[in-house]
Amino acid sequence: MSSQDRIWTAGLLVIGDEILSGRTHDKNIAQIASWLQVQGIRLTEARVVSDNMDAIVAAVNALRASYDYLFTTGGIGPTHDDITVDAVAQALGVPVVVHPEARAILEDYYADKPGGLTEARLRMARVPEGASLIPNRMSAAPGIKWGNVHIMAGVPTITAQMLDALTGTLEGGKVLLSETLGSWVAESEVAEILRRIEKAHEAIQIGSYPFFREGRTGANFVIRSTDAEVLRAASQELTQALEAAGYPCSIGGI
Numbered sequence: 001m002s003s004q005d006r007i008w009t010a011g012l013l014v015i016g017d018e019i020l021s022g023r024t025h026d027k028n029i030a031q032i033a034s035w036l037q038v039q040g041i042r043l044t045e046a047r048v049v050s051d052n053m054d055a056i057v058a059a060v061n062a063l064r065a066s067y068d069y070l071f072t073t074g075g076i077g078p079t080h081d082d083i084t085v086d087a088v089a090q091a092l093g094v095p096v097v098v099h100p101e102a103r104a105i106l107e108d109y110y111a112d113k114p115g116g117l118t119e120a121r122l123r124m125a126r127v128p129e130g131a132s133l134i135p136n137r138m139s140a141a142p143g144i145k146w147g148n149v150h151i152m153a154g155v156p157t158i159t160a161q162m163l164d165a166l167t168g169t170l171e172g173g174k175v176l177l178s179e180t181l182g183s184w185v186a187e188s189e190v191a192e193i194l195r196r197i198e199k200a201h202e203a204i205q206i207g208s209y210p211f212f213r214e215g216r217t218g219a220n221f222v223i224r225s226t227d228a229e230v231l232r233a234a235s236q237e238l239t240q241a242l243e244a245a246g247y248p249c250s251i252g253g254i
Helices: 017-021 028-038 053-066 084-092 100-110 119-125 156-166 191-200 228-244
Strands: 008-015 041-049 069-073 096-098 126-128 132-134 143-146 149-152 177-183 205-213 216-225
Touching: 008 028, 008 053, 028 041, 028 069, 028 156, 041 053, 053 069, 053 084, 084 096, 084 126, 084 143, 084 149, 096 100, 100 119, 100 132, 119 126, 126 143, 132 149, 132 156, 149 156, 177 228, 191 205, 191 228, 216 228
Parallel strands: 008 041, 008 069, 069 149
Antiparallel strands: 096 126, 132 143, 143 149, 177 216, 205 216
């Protein structure tokens, strides 16, 4: 099987008490999942853990062994409770060191800012020994790459900058393509149609997403495949089947 044919996978570890408490609403799962799709990599599992050393270590070791890539978000700031780097280093069995390039980046960034590069800010230059850096154009403090582990910021806009820097650098498989069809129908009424078409095309997946709007029940059906021709054929077949059953379709969804 070539690298283009195999399915490349990723796990995501979201770290932070603020997520689990509900004070902060996570946006990174969606944006990382979408970005990975474009890279030809599928996000297969996402976990959320507290700011607890043992919990982070256990999750890092489980996820990095299970998937081609592991991404973590959160806990790499300047405060004492930002323990992600220490936890990842412990999971990897390496010490934490100050990365000279990261230190230089932070020195330059804080040179004209009040307080300069304080000890707290210098914490953002700490990495598991042997790591390389992921550029961050927004706030200078870089992300960290060690093997298949990618340590990212918790702030979604900063994470987006780091993802942009990684674009095209990871080995991946075929991009997962999708097409959405929408219809004013309860999904239970067309479940058999969905099952039949999905079974007839082994290279597709169909997701059904019901909704209730304007006093009516409807659903959007998302067909996914890495093969454009198979996707097109399945989309046409689903459209024809739904319309034959009396449920007109909207290409692109409702």
